[in-house]
Amino acid sequence: MGKQSSVKCLILGSGPAGYTAAIYAARAGLKPVLYTGAQPGGQLTITTEVENFPGYPEGVLGPQMMEDLRTQAERFNTEINYGLATAVDFSKRPFKVTIDEQTEILAETVIVATGASAKWLGLDSEKRLNGHGVSACAVCDGFFFKGQDVVIVGGGDTACEEASYLSKICNKVYMLVRRDELRASRIMQKRVLSTPNIDVLFNHSTVEILGDKGVTGVLVKNHHTGEKRELNATGFFVAIGHQPNTDIFKGWLDMDESGYLITKPGTTQTNIPGVFAAGDVQDKVYRQAVTAAGTGCMAALEAERFLVAEESAE
Numbered sequence: 041m042g043k044q045s046s047v048k049c050l051i052l053g054s055g056p057a058g059y060t061a062a063i064y065a066a067r068a069g070l071k072p073v074l075y076t077g078a079q080p081g082g083q084l085t086i087t088t089e090v091e092n093f094p095g096y097p098e099g100v101l102g103p104q105m106m107e108d109l110r111t112q113a114e115r116f117n118t119e120i121n122y123g124l125a126t127a128v129d130f131s132k133r134p135f136k137v138t139i140d141e142q143t144e145i146l147a148e149t150v151i152v153a154t155g156a157s158a159k160w161l162g163l164d165s166e167k168r169l170n171g172h173g174v175s176a177c178a179v180c181d182g183f184f185f186k187g188q189d190v191v192i193v194g195g196g197d198t199a200c201e202e203a204s205y206l207s208k209i210c211n212k213v214y215m216l217v218r219r220d221e222l223r224a225s226r227i228m229q230k231r232v233l234s235t236p237n238i239d240v241l242f243n244h245s246t247v248e249i250l251g252d253k254g255v256t257g258v259l260v261k262n263h264h265t266g267e268k269r270e271l272n273a274t275g276f277f278v279a280i281g282h283q284p285n286t287d288i289f290k291g292w293l294d295m296d297e298s299g300y301l302i303t304k305p306g307t308t309q310t311n312i313p314g315v316f317a318a319g320d321v322q323d324k325v326y327r328q329a330v331t332a333a334g335t336g337c338m339a340a341l342e343a344e345r346f347l348v349a350e351e352s353a354e
């Protein structure tokens with residue numbers, strides 16, 4: 041396949057970063073092709089209300105917002121396909137990207153907007169009961185445990201925020217923290233520790249989530265005393281951080297020790313000219329829909345300028 045037949049701008053990912061990049065690239069005439077990844081619409085599709093995205097004074101449901109972004113990208117003729125990038129070859133241009141281990145796409149520029157995914161503890165019971173009482177999103181699923189007792193794992197800002205959210209809906213929230221202190225900011229620590237129905241269990245870990253068709257309890261262990269006990273709970277929330285979706289870029293793109301892609305400060309440029317990164321895949325600090333959308337816009341503008349500069353040099 042020759043240079044002419046390759047896609048000018050390939051976008052990987054369908055969160056706010058990917059769709060915003062698509063809107064800008066399409067309006068600039070790059071005829072972008074977008075592959076959605078495994079979770080079309082990204083993390084916001086597992087959220088309920090989004091109240092902090094500018095332009096929605098009454099708030100908007102996460103899945104609705106992603107539908108709106110998709111419709112807007114399609115309006116300017118972005119080609120949107122279902123599929124997951126499973127391998128890349130960035131050794132020369134056009135870049136080669138394999139989708140679902142079978143389709144090969146040649147691309148002049150690539151915008152990586154593959155986002156981040158929630159981390160899990162890795163227990164069998166966690167996998168088995170996922171969606172049946174086990175969740176990584178309190179805001180999405182807390183409602184189902186109204187008036188009940190639940191467990192949340194983690195000691196960061198996310199866990200504190202979610203514990204606080206759950207405390208308003210549930211009867212009691214057990215918070216399992218693996219160390220003897222919380223990682224969260226002082227203000228969040230204070231909030232959690234002063235909420236009467238949040239019981240913070242320091243030095244505790246999860247041995248097993250109990251239940252057959254749904255969660256009926258959680259077996260926990262105190263590291264200091266070695267004591268194991270069962271907590272009565274019907275919900276189990278995991279809030280131990282996120283993992284950037286960058287496995288396929290290892291060896292090609294520079295990343296930090298946690299796997300987040302490194303971009304040149306103030307830009308979305310990766311170490312490979314013509315490959316740009318936008319959204320949570322390169323942001324472990326802000327991780328907001330609006331910042332992801334902002335960097336998606338930057339990536340499309342940079343891809344366009346990159347191609348223009350190249351054309352005028354030819």
Ligand code: NDP
Nearest residue numbers: 161193194195196197198199201218219223279280281282
């Ligand atoms: P963090 O990485 O900050 O915290 C993860 C927490 O989970 C830590 O307490 C960690 O323990 C614990 N943990 C990790 N792995 C395990 C495990 N296998 N078993 C048990 N516990 C585990 O992630 P967050 O998602 O909380 O936050 C990410 C970033 O986003 C942070 O910079 C945070 O400040 C920011 N954020 C800010 C908010 C705000 O300002 N409103 C809201 C939410 C997030 P340990 O401490 O021992 O490593």
